[in-house]
Amino acid sequence: MAFMINIDLPKPDRLIEHQHHLLSIGSCFTEHIGNALKEMKFRVLQNPNGILFDPLAVCNSLISYIDNKVYTKEDLFYLNELWHSWDHHSRFSHTDPNKALELINASQTKAHQFLKQTDWLIITLGSAFSYKITEEADRAALASGNGVANCHRAPAKWFKKQLSTIDEIIAKLDNTIHQLFRFNPKLNIIFTISPVRHIRDGVVDNNRSKARLLESVHHLVNKFDKLYYFPSYELVIDVLRDYRFYDIDMVHPNYPATEFVLEKFLQTHTTEGLLPLLQELKRLTVARKHRSAHPTTEAHKQFLKNHYEKAKALQEQYTYLDLQDEIAYFSMA
Structure with missing residues (x-):
């Protein structure tokens, strides 16, 4: 049994690219x-x-x-x-x-x-x-x-x-x-x-x-x-x-x-191929907004280090992205 009306959303002939x-x-x-x-x-x-x-x-x-x-x-x-x-x-x-x-x-x-x-x-x-x-x-x-x-x-x-x-x-x-x-x-x-x-x-x-x-x-x-x-x-x-x-x-x-x-x-x-990258970027944004109650702990430093490495890797792989703010923030580890 269907409990929600579905709207058909066909892809148009032109699609938005990340560099647009x-x-x-x-x-x-x-x-x-x-x-x-x-x-x-x-x-x-x-x-x-x-x-x-x-x-x-x-x-x-x-x-x-x-x-x-x-x-x-x-x-x-x-x-x-x-x-x-x-x-x-x-x-x-x-x-x-x-x-x-x-x-x-x-x-x-x-x-x-x-x-x-x-x-x-x-x-x-x-x-x-x-x-x-x-x-x-x-x-x-x-x-x-x-x-x-x-x-x-x-x-x-x-x-x-x-x-x-x-x-x-x-x-x-x-x-x-x-x-x-x-x-x-x-x-x-x-x-x-x-x-x-x-x-x-x-x-x-x-x-x-x-x-x-x-x-x-x-x-x-x-x-x-x-x-x-x-x-x-x-x-x-x-x-x-x-x-x-x-x-x-x-x-x-x-x-x-x-x-x-x-x-x-x-x-x-x-494009479907862009969606995984967008999810990665969204997770990076969520991590940047996170405010630790104990910023001096080793656990938080490791959290920053992990996301710093992730931001650096994404910047190197997708050179058109501007992740300098994220890299600078997570480099505080």
């Missing part, structure tokens, strides 16, 4: 996967603008990387003793506008250069809802933006919330994809929908939102070559389908759920 450059952009779920890929020594740049949820914000950010947009003070606004950008996460906000611009423009430059050599762009869409500035906003805030990627805890009356239509989402993504392929012809794109439930929108509106994202993405994947869909949403919602796979807030997938999705992603989008 991966740019991931979108919701908080993409950062869980991106961090795990980084720990397995993939070359990953994630969310140069910070976390983004809706397709309009994602597209605007990608186009700004293509154009290598330089932000000025006119693009910032002042609220709650900090200078913010409507296009960026609050991690770029600062008490000094020049410092905020320094952080933003350094990230823009890095994203522009990285996108030139990116092999795989992973886009995780979270919500079809977007926010627009209203006339209720302060003059400086109104002048510095229209669409909003992050609300920065501004008063609710400053914004108009709207659910984008399927046609609007397709049009925006279609235009962006054309610009991306002109900028970097070797680019491949993987779309995925975040399984995080946006309960603040209400259960019904959350499902309407996800449905519009799904329909839009599948339309584009069927239209373009080098576009792929990975079912993160379906793996959590339809395969795991249980609250024990959610965090205490009951909307964010927990560690076992994200690990399950990551495992399926690697099985689908990388």
Whole structure:
């Protein structure tokens, strides 16, 4: 008797290699996967603008990387003793506008250069809802933006919330994809929908939102070559389908759920021969995070020595890996 729905995950015609450059952009779920890929020594740049949820914000950010947009003070606004950008996460906000611009423009430059050599762009869409500035906003805030990627805890009356239509989402993504392929012809794109439930929108509106994202993405994947869909949403919602796979807030997938999705992603989008190496690298990361209660014991020194030798052997066998941090850490034996 089968107790779980199985999703067929055929391997695509192009696969991710360890030496490839991966740019991931979108919701908080993409950062869980991106961090795990980084720990397995993939070359990953994630969310140069910070976390983004809706397709309009994602597209605007990608186009700004293509154009290598330089932000000025006119693009910032002042609220709650900090200078913010409507296009960026609050991690770029600062008490000094020049410092905020320094952080933003350094990230823009890095994203522009990285996108030139990116092999795989992973886009995780979270919500079809977007926010627009209203006339209720302060003059400086109104002048510095229209669409909003992050609300920065501004008063609710400053914004108009709207659910984008399927046609609007397709049009925006279609235009962006054309610009991306002109900028970097070797680019491949993987779309995925975040399984995080946006309960603040209400259960019904959350499902309407996800449905519009799904329909839009599948339309584009069927239209373009080098576009792929990975079912993160379906793996959590339809395969795991249980609250024990959610965090205490009951909307964010927990560690076992994200690990399950990551495992399926690697099985689908990388070669089978790469998987044993990735497991070795993951074990090395776990060992590095280990904190001994008795670091002066011979047992801990032997633990460090064993993993130092393992890291050295992997570095020599796979010269494209960068294991210098691990080698330096385990050499403390």
